[in-house]
Amino acid sequence: MQKDTQVFGLIHQELERQRNGIELIASENFASLQVIQAMGNVMTNKYAEGYPGRRYYGGCEIVDQTEQLAIDRIKKVFNCGYANVQPHSGAQANASVYLCALKAGDKILGLDLSMGGHLTHGSPVNFSGKLYQPFFYGVKKETGTIDYDQMEAVAQKEKPKMIVCGASAYSRDWDYKRIREIADSVGAFVMADIAHPAGLIAKNLLNDPFEYCHFVTSTTHKTLRGPRGGIILMRHDFENPFGVKDPKGNIRTMSHLMDMAVFPGTQGGPLEHIIASKAVAFGELLTDEYTVYAKQIQSNAQAMAKAFISRGYNIISGGTDNHLMLIDLRNKNLTGKKAQETLDKAHITLNKNAVPFDDKSPFVTSGIRVGVPAITTRGLKEEHMEVVVGFIDKVLMNVNDENVIATVRGEVKELMKQFPLYPELG
Ligand code: DSN
Numbered sequence: 001m002q003k004d005t006q007v008f009g010l011i012h013q014e015l016e017r018q019r020n021g022i023e024l025i026a027s028e029n030f031a032s033l034q035v036i037q038a039m040g041n042v043m044t045n046k047y048a049e050g051y052p053g054r055r056y057y058g059g060c061e062i063v064d065q066t067e068q069l070a071i072d073r074i075k076k077v078f079n080c081g082y083a084n085v086q087p088h089s090g091a092q093a094n095a096s097v098y099l100c101a102l103k104a105g106d107k108i109l110g111l112d113l114s115m116g117g118h119l120t121h122g123s124p125v126n127f128s129g130k131l132y133q134p135f136f137y138g139v140k141k142e143t144g145t146i147d148y149d150q151m152e153a154v155a156q157k158e159k160p161k162m163i164v165c166g167a168s169a170y171s172r173d174w175d176y177k178r179i180r181e182i183a184d185s186v187g188a189f190v191m192a193d194i195a196h197p198a199g200l201i202a203k204n205l206l207n208d209p210f211e212y213c214h215f216v217t218s219t220t221h222k223t224l225r226g227p228r229g230g231i232i233l234m235r236h237d238f239e240n241p242f243g244v245k246d247p248k249g250n251i252r253t254m255s256h257l258m259d260m261a262v263f264p265g266t267q268g269g270p271l272e273h274i275i276a277s278k279a280v281a282f283g284e285l286l287t288d289e290y291t292v293y294a295k296q297i298q299s300n301a302q303a304m305a306k307a308f309i310s311r312g313y314n315i316i317s318g319g320t321d322n323h324l325m326l327i328d329l330r331n332k333n334l335t336g337k338k339a340q341e342t343l344d345k346a347h348i349t350l351n352k353n354a355v356p357f358d359d360k361s362p363f364v365t366s367g368i369r370v371g372v373p374a375i376t377t378r379g380l381k382e383e384h385m386e387v388v389v390g391f392i393d394k395v396l397m398n399v400n401d402e403n404v405i406a407t408v409r410g411e412v413k414e415l416m417k418q419f420p421l422y423p424e425l426g
Contacts, residue, residue, distance in 0.1 A: 019421045020413050021347035022388055023378075026196065026324035026371020027168070029225045030378065031277075032284060033424055038277035039227050047269045051259060063272040070275050073282035077202050078210060080233045082255040085278055086262050086270040087230030090195045090219035094120040094164075095127065096232060097215045100254070100261035101189050102161050104131050109154055109188070110164035111146070112136040115356045116326065118193060121164045135160060139356045144317035145172050152182045159186045165213070166193030169353050169369050171301075171320035173206050180212035191215040197322045199223030199373070202285055203294040206322060210235035214254075223297065223323055223373050225290075226281025227274050232258060293376065297323045300372040303382035307389035308370075316355055316367070324371035328355045334396060336365030342399045346408040348392060378419040387415065 018030070043063055049056040052064040052071075070085040087093035102108070108128065110121030115138040119126040122134025135158045137151035155163065163183045165174055176192065183190045192209035198218040200206045209216055216233045220226035237255045244252045263270065284290055301320045308315055308327060316326040329339055336352030343350060354360075355367035372380075375388065391408050398404035 015422065015425060017347075020416060021349055022391070022412050022416065023374035024348065024350040024370045024372070024388075025374070026351075026369050027219075027222045028371075029222060029373045030421060031221070031225055031227060031281065033422055035226055035277050035281045035284070038280045039273055041273050041276060043272040043276050046272050048272050049263060049269050051263075063275075066272065066276045066279050067270070070279035070282055073279060073286065074231060074233070077282060077285045078216075078233055078235075080210060080216075080235045082232075082234040082237050082258070084232040084258060084262050085229075085275055086267060087217075087232060088267060088271060088274075089228065090193065090217060090230045091120050092262075092266055093217040093219075093230035093232050094191070094193060095266045096258065096261040097191050097217055098128065098132060098162070099265045100258045101191075101215070102132060105133060106162070107133045107135060107158050107160040108162045108164060109135045109137065109151065109158065109160040111167050111170070112138045114354050114358060114362075115139050116167040116169040118166070118168045118195075121166070121193065132162075139170075139317075141357060144356060146170070146174065148175060148178050148182070151179070152185075155182050155186045155188065160188050162189045162191060164191050164193060165209075166191075166195065166217075168196060169324070169326050171305075171315070171322055171325045172317050173321045174209065176207055176209045176212040189214045191217065193217050195219040196222055196324065199225065199285070199290075199294050200298060200322055203291050205294055205298055214238075215258075220278055220281060223294070224281060224285065225293075225373070225377065226284075227277040229271070229274050229278055231278075232262065234258070296381065297373055297376045299382055300376050300380065300385055301325065303385040304370065304372060304389060307386045311389065311393050323373050324369060326353060326355060326367055326369050328367050329396075330366050332396060334399070335360060336367045337363065338399060339368050339396055342405065343392065343395055345405050346391065346395045347412045348388075348395065348408075378416070378421060380419060384415070 047057045048060045048063050052068045071083045074083045108122050111117035113123045120128045122129045135154050140147045165179050190213040192213040195218045220229045237253045239251045301323050305319045305325050314328040340352040352365045353367045353369040354365045358366045360366050
């Protein structure tokens with residue numbers, strides 16, 4: 001068959017775009033070449049519904065080994081008793097946990113999307129807010145930090161079956177102990193969605209959710225720097241409280257119900273080529289090199305926050321514990337939309353983001369979200385954060401000056417040339 005030059009041409013253009021720009025989208029990263037290469041392999045041809053050693057298809061003896069390797073490695077990374085590596089995405093992972101632990105119509109309590117939460121934590125436009133009854137907690141106006149008193153008050157009033165913690169745009173650590181106490185007081189499960197800070201949690205740079213949360217979900221492509229996908233983890237398996245029994249009359253454990261919730265509950269055949277790539281990425285997480293990387297993410301984020309604050313930018317909560325920060329641009333007379341679009345022209349990529357108590361629509365917003373995992377992978381260190389913030393400030397203070405924007409675009413390209421991306425690809 002003739003090579004599809006059209007599509008491969010576009011892939012090459014995307015490589016060049018990634019090489020020449022400063023990538024600050026908090027949920028993005030640059031997977032290693034071996035992680036990327038492992039995704040494009042013949043395992044995409046294989047059907048393997050079921051789990052290692054118990055599949056519905058023949059010929060699974062090799063994919064069984066890669067999937068088991070991925071499971072064993074990620075269990076070691078997070079010191080967990082249970083892992084399911086089949087979810088195609090973070091949303092699928094969350095859907096599976098809900099299917100496993102809830103009934104349609106049950107109440108869930110999550111962080112409001114407009115305060116930094118995620119669509120799958122009960123948003124009315126998402127399945128989680130349609131199949132389940134969503135309630136929300138937020139952040140405190142004065143501090144920008146999670147309002148645990150509000151979480152407790154809503155939990156006491158509504159008696160949810162599940163409290164969901166974790167966020168897409170929240171720069172502070174979580175008090176999992178307090179959340180578990182609130183959940184226990186109303187008989188709720190706790191699910192932590194650690195998609196964003198997972199890499200920092202893996203290296204003990206943030207509080208450990210596993211000690212207190214029944215279920216932990218994550219994507220694998222953000223700070224974990226693997227292929228796009230999801231995982232579900234539990235440190236300790238436990239008997240299901242619903243009375244589900246095996247054929248011998250023994251109470252099933254939650255791990256069994258969770259596996260059933262992923263397949264056949266929410267998904268069909270697992271993506272074994274992606275699982276092979278997950279196994280490679282999980283192997284990388286176990287290296288000292290990754291530990292150094294995770295620490296550098298945190299140092300870079302703190303250096304970046306300091307540089308923004310010194311230029312008068314208003315960071316929600318006043319700083320960051322993790323890999324990102326949320327900036328309220330109202331004191332700079334800018335919307336998130338304008339900032340994102342103008343920075344795009346300078347090849348600085350980030351996303352507009354609602355800030356807590358925002359007065360603008362989600363399409364406009366008053367803020368931007370800035371994250372450092374991708375530029376940290378490129379090799380930028382604390383001293384470069386000052387330079388990057390300098391570029392951003394120069395663009396944002398001159399949004400109508402095309403000459404300034406073009407100058408910064410050139411400076412961005414020069415800076416990033418010093419940090420080659422996938423040089424092996426030519
Ligand atoms: N969680 C979103 C993000 O942080 O960009 C993607 O779902």
